[in-house]
Amino acid sequence: MAGQMMPSNIWGFITRHISMHLGIMLLPVSVGEPAKTIDQIPLDWCYGDGIVIDMKHKEDFFAITAQDIQNYLSEKGLSLKSGIIVLIKTGRDQHMGTKKFFTHGTGMSAEATEWLID
Numbered sequence: 302m303a304g305q306m307m308p309s310n311i312w313g314f315i316t317r318h319i320s321m322h323l324g325i326m327l328l329p330v331s332v333g334e335p336a337k338t339i340d341q342i343p344l345d346w347c348y349g350d351g352i353v354i355d356m357k358h359k360e361d362f363f364a365i366t367a368q369d370i371q372n373y374l375s376e377k378g379l380s381l382k383s384g385i386i387v388l389i390k391t392g393r394d395q396h397m398g399t400k401k402f403f404t405h406g407t408g409m410s411a412e413a414t415e416w417l418i419d
Contacts, residue, residue, distance in 0.1 A: 350385050357392030359407040365389065367416035387417055 354373050356365050374380060381387070393406035 345384075348386075350382070351388060352379065352381065352385055353388045353390050355390045356407065357390060359391065361405045361407060363407055364410035365391075365407055365413050366410050367413045370413055370416065381417075 354370055356369060356373070359365055359369065389409060391407050393402065396402040396405060
C-alpha cells in the first residue's frame, strides 16, 4: 500500500476479520467428525509462506472462480505449494468506513475455495 495512508484501525480490523475466517476452520470437516476447538488449531496454520492474489478487477457481486485464480497465477508465473497461506485482495477496503463496505464487493466461490484446498 505504498503511498496510501492506512486507517488507524486497520490492524484491529484485519485481526478481527482473519479471526472470522480462522473460525471457519472450526467447522466439522465431514459429517459426524467433531470440529477442532481453537486450542486444537496447530500454530503453523497461522503463519508461514504466503501469497496475495489480486482480484480487485472482479466486478461487485461476481464470485471469484478457480479459473480466475489459475489465470492470475499463470499470468504472474506463480504457483501454490502445500500449506501456503493465500490472501485474496478484493479491493473492498476502498469502501471501509462507508455503507458500501457491507453491500458491495466480491467473494470466493465454493468451487474456488475447494480448488485452493485441494
